[in-house]
Amino acid sequence: MLKKIAAMVLTLFFLMVYTIPLAECYDAGNPQIIWQAQKLGKSTDFNLGPNGLFYLFSGNKLVAVDAGGQKLWEATVPGGAKAGRLIFDQHGSVFYPGSAFIQEIKLNGGSGWSFAVYQGNNKDDSQLTFGPGNLLYLPLASGLYAVDTAGKYKWMMHWESDDAISTQADKGRKTLACAGTTQAVYVATGIGGKENRLVAVGGDGEILWGYWLGDIKAVNLATGSDGRLFVNTGPIKNADGTLWKVCAFDSKSDGSPLWSNSVKCNNMTEPTVSEHGLLYFRADDKLVALNQADGTEAWSNLIYKVVTAPAVDEGSKRVYLGTQDNRLLAVNQQGRLDWELTLDGKVSCRPLFGPGGIIYVTTEKGSLYKIQD
Numbered sequence: 566m567l568k569k570i571a572a573m574v575l576t577l578f579f580l581m582v583y584t585i586p587l588a589e590c591y592d593a594g595n596p597q598i599i600w601q602a603q604k605l606g607k608s609t610d611f612n613l614g615p616n617g618l619f620y621l622f623s624g625n626k627l628v629a630v631d632a633g634g635q636k637l638w639e640a641t642v643p644g645g646a647k648a649g650r651l652i653f654d655q656h657g658s659v660f661y662p663g664s665a666f667i668q669e670i671k672l673n674g675g676s677g678w679s680f681a682v683y684q685g686n687n688k689d690d691s692q693l694t695f696g697p698g699n700l701l702y703l704p705l706a707s708g709l710y711a712v713d714t715a716g717k718y719k720w721m722m723h724w725e726s727d728d729a730i731s732t733q734a735d736k737g738r739k740t741l742a743c744a745g746t747t748q749a750v751y752v753a754t755g756i757g758g759k760e761n762r763l764v765a766v767g768g769d770g771e772i773l774w775g776y777w778l779g780d781i782k783a784v785n786l787a788t789g790s791d792g793r794l795f796v797n798t799g800p801i802k803n804a805d806g807t808l809w810k811v812c813a814f815d816s817k818s819d820g821s822p823l824w825s826n827s828v829k830c831n832n833m834t835e836p837t838v839s840e841h842g843l844l845y846f847r848a849d850d851k852l853v854a855l856n857q858a859d860g861t862e863a864w865s866n867l868i869y870k871v872v873t874a875p876a877v878d879e880g881s882k883r884v885y886l887g888t889q890d891n892r893l894l895a896v897n898q899q900g901r902l903d904w905e906l907t908l909d910g911k912v913s914c915r916p917l918f919g920p921g922g923i924i925y926v927t928t929e930k931g932s933l934y935k936i937q938d
Contacts, residue, residue: 600633602932605623607913607929611917626641654714657672664684697747697748750765758782763778764776774819793814796812797833797846806829807830812826826855843856844857852871865900866896880918893916909932911929913928
C-alpha cells in the first residue's frame, strides 16, 4: 500500500512539474530566447497587427510573420518607394506612405487602394498618421491631405496659401515629423532647414495654433493616452554648448508649452511616453527619464553604445534598448541595468511586448526574436 501511495505522489509531482507553463520556469533576470526567425531582411519598421501577426518593413518590402516565427508572405511596395512608418486600422488594413502617396495593403498581403498626389520633382519619403475623425493625414510639401480609410479624399490645407485646389509643392519644404490624436494632427515643417514650426490642425483643416521651432535639424513628436503632445528639437548651439529642447503641450493648448526643459547633448532619440508618468529618451550616452507632469528630471544614467530609442514594458516598467555591439539591455525603474542579452546583430527597431514578460526584437541581420524576460 505504501509503495502505491508513493508511486501516486511521484506521478502527481511529475505531472505538476511538466504542466507548468514554460515562462514560469525562467529565472528573473535571466532572459531566454524562445525562438528566432531568420532571413527576414533588415527592418526599418516593426509592428504587431490587430490579427496577431508581425509586420516588418525591409526596404520596399513588407513581411508578415506569425506568432510562432514563421514567415507567411512578402509584399513589394508598389512604385518601389521606401515607405515611412506603418499605420494600422482595426478593420483589416495596413497603410504606409511612399513618395507622396498612401498605399493600403490588406492584412493577408493583398493590395488595396492607393492615393497619390503629384509633387513635381519632390521625391522625399512621406509620413503618415491617424488623427481627428479617424482619418489618415498625409503631410507633403504642398500641404496637409486628409483621406479616409476607404481611400477617399476629404480635404487639403496649404501651408502658405488659401488655395484649396493647387497641389504645387513649396520649394524646399520638408516635413520633419507628424503625430495625431483624436483632437488634432501635429506637423513639424520647414523650408531649407529654416523657418521650422509646429502646427496643430483640427479635423476640419483649420489651423488651431502654431509654435516656432527655430533653425533646427531634427524634431521628434510623441503623444500620450491623455492627448498630451511631447516634442524634442535640436540641436541648438549656444554659449553652453549643444542643447536639445524638450517640451509638452496640453490637448487643449493655445500653442504655449506646459513646460520646457533643455538637455545638453548632440543627439536625442524620439521620446517614449509611458503610462506611469515618465517620459524616456536617449541623449547621447545617457538614458533620461523626465516627469511628464512638469518636465523635471526623474533620473538619468550612462548607458554606452545604445543605438535605439527606449521601449517600455508597462507591466514590468522596465526599459529596453539595443546597442551597436548587438546587445539588448533591460533597465529597471531606477535607471539601473538589470540584464543584457547578446543577439546576432544590432537591434533595428523598438522592441514590442507580449503578456507575461515576452519581448519581440528585430535585428539588422534580418532576425526576429521572441524572448522571455
